[in-house]
Amino acid sequence: MKDNQHEQLFTELTAEFEAPAFNELDDEFAATIGGGANIEFYDTNDFQQLLGSFDFGGKSELINNDKISSIIVRGGFWRLYEDVDYEGYAQTYGPGSYVLNSQLNNEVSSFIQVG
Incomplete structure (x- = not known):
């Protein structure tokens, strides 16, 4: 034509x-449908200092243990745990941007995609 x-x-x-x-x-939605990491971890509350991004679960050796302050979930549902081996206090997050609550802020030691 x-x-x-x-x-x-x-x-x-x-x-x-x-x-x-x-x-x-918008950039966030486009990343969700266009590929890329499903979760991103940040050292600060303002999403400026990226620690790592993943498409799968992991333990503290994959991230800076006890350093995560905020996350961006681009796809799926993710459960973050206070302790290694997916134990201790946990919180589940769906797509969006989050500053972690006081129980997880600088305490995340393992994480896994749950949906």
């Missing part, structure tokens, strides 16, 4: 649905 035919088709689709036919994806 020529460019003007694409523009006409786009205009017709937009008018038919009374909304844009295509929407821009």
